[in-house]
Amino acid sequence: MWLTLLTAVNLTIAVATLSLGITKALAARHEPGRTLKLTASVLLHAGVIFLLATPPVYRAVGRAVHSANLPALLIDIATLLCVGHAQYMTLLWHPERHTPAARRKALRRWLPFYTAVTAAMTLLYAVADLPGAARPLRFAPAYADVPAVLALKIIYFGALTITVLATMNQCRHVTMPDRPELAQDVRRCMQWFALAVGLDLATAAFTLTAMISVLTGGGHRLDFLADASWAATILSGIAANQSLGRLVLATTRSDRRDRRLLKPLWRLVVAGQPDLVIPTAWWESSRIRLDRMMIETLDGARTLKPWMSSAPALAVSDLLGGSGTTPGPAIPDADHTAAQAAAVLRDAALRRASDSPPVSQGSRPPSLPGVNVPASEQQAYLVRVARYLHHPLVDQALQRPAPATAP
Incomplete structure (x- = not known):
């Protein structure tokens, strides 16, 4: 028995x-x-x-x-x-x-x-x-x-x-x-x-x-x-x-949640560039799909560099610092940087979509704010940027007058 x-x-x-x-x-x-x-x-x-x-x-x-x-x-x-x-x-x-x-x-x-x-x-x-x-x-x-x-x-x-x-x-x-x-x-x-x-x-x-x-x-x-x-x-x-x-x-x-959060940012920077999209297979894990989405997002962000302006990042800093008539809310430094990156990317994507000329070299940021993080922190960084993509702070920063641009 x-x-x-x-x-x-x-x-x-x-x-x-x-x-x-x-x-x-x-x-x-x-x-x-x-x-x-x-x-x-x-x-x-x-x-x-x-x-x-x-x-x-x-x-x-x-x-x-x-x-x-x-x-x-x-x-x-x-x-x-x-x-x-x-x-x-x-x-x-x-x-x-x-x-x-x-x-x-x-x-x-x-x-x-x-x-x-x-x-x-x-x-x-x-x-x-x-x-x-x-x-x-x-x-x-x-x-x-x-x-x-x-x-x-x-x-x-x-x-x-x-x-x-x-x-x-x-x-x-x-x-x-x-x-x-x-x-x-x-x-x-x-x-x-x-x-x-x-x-x-x-x-x-x-x-x-x-x-x-x-x-x-x-x-x-x-x-x-x-x-x-x-x-x-x-x-x-x-x-x-x-x-x-x-x-x-x-x-x-966690991987699926971050993919959902990153999707709007991915669509923004990869829009109209099918050559950046890596083919997927049905058997691939959520981790692989997330890693691929991050790679495509970073590649898409780099293609926006000619249209990136420092003005949106400065506007976010001004709003957070309480300059002018707007009181500045206190947020962590990492989120401050993420909000700046989100504003820069949205502004650049709008410029490219409207066929605006590239921003002059002197008006461009040296790199996307906060992008040079260790590989182990890239996922957290991109998720923070995606969270701020349509944040009221970024909306307000983009409503400020844009600087003059030159081809």
């Missing part, structure tokens, strides 16, 4: 997790960032764990490779790799370790650790003299009295404890340096993520208790704890899927 239930539950989770992982892997092929790739890899590894732990699959793999207990080793290695992926993913969102240099330093420190642990576990399994096939999930207590298996499990549990605690600690400090609008969603997702990796320690504790019972002369009366430990693994898989699913959903929602 138990094995039938285990088979049904594991297959259900494996199919769902692998399907989601394959979907994310296909989308990640065209995704420049690492988050989606890591998400796909975590899901695929988790799916493999549940698939291997399904009793019929467990036995079939053992027969196929002529090593009945090899799936037990593969499950442990895949679990450790899952935690490693989670650990690296938290580095992407750590306020002090999200830079490429910091990530490379972390890789140099942790990659040899994971490699050495995996190699040691594999070697110990190879030299272990195992008399037969253990029941699925009961490999550890079944061979607790075999020195090589005992050493293998001690190394595995020790490495798992170290990596899980390190990952949980990093989960407490995560942020989204390049996507501040997602900070709250990321923190919520990381709570689930920390729970998922923390439950792996519960799995280890149950299994270790069953092994200690064998080693201290208690026999195999606590072997059922190895089965019970899988409940913690199932809950860990559900929590991980919940965390990654929520994060992907939050990111997709």
Whole structure:
């Protein structure tokens, strides 16, 4: 009865997790960032764990490779790799370790650790003299009295404890340096993520208790704890899927929202220039579509440079500064710059649409206000500009008399 239930539950989770992982892997092929790739890899590894732990699959793999207990080793290695992926993913969102240099330093420190642990576990399994096939999930207590298996499990549990605690600690400090609008969603997702990796320690504790019972002369009366430990693994898989699913959903929602916000600005600067539009495909992710829209918007803004005038930006500054009879509202410096950029772009687009001559070099701004931001801040910058495109402040600035222009 138990094995039938285990088979049904594991297959259900494996199919769902692998399907989601394959979907994310296909989308990640065209995704420049690492988050989606890591998400796909975590899901695929988790799916493999549940698939291997399904009793019929467990036995079939053992027969196929002529090593009945090899799936037990593969499950442990895949679990450790899952935690490693989670650990690296938290580095992407750590306020002090999200830079490429910091990530490379972390890789140099942790990659040899994971490699050495995996190699040691594999070697110990190879030299272990195992008399037969253990029941699925009961490999550890079944061979607790075999020195090589005992050493293998001690190394595995020790490495798992170290990596899980390190990952949980990093989960407490995560942020989204390049996507501040997602900070709250990321923190919520990381709570689930920390729970998922923390439950792996519960799995280890149950299994270790069953092994200690064998080693201290208690026999195999606590072997059922190895089965019970899988409940913690199932809950860990559900929590991980919940965390990654929520994060992907939050990111997709944010990308779609920003695309809607950017659409008016995109239409303004790209209007009448079909050569600037990059063809899209139905299977492309929201992130790719958003990146393409930003590229097209920036390219379109550059084509407006001959018609850009400094006058609208100065008018915005005057209005915000309260010059003349208009009291100046206090807004953040970033929004001040965004309002200036929106006014300059609207004015330039109107000039071009009305076939006005280009603005004289002396009257042009050296560049669009605020455009020279780091690549990680371009999205936030363009969204701010789009928000001000039809703001009353910009409308009022454009109503001021335009300076004389020359061809």
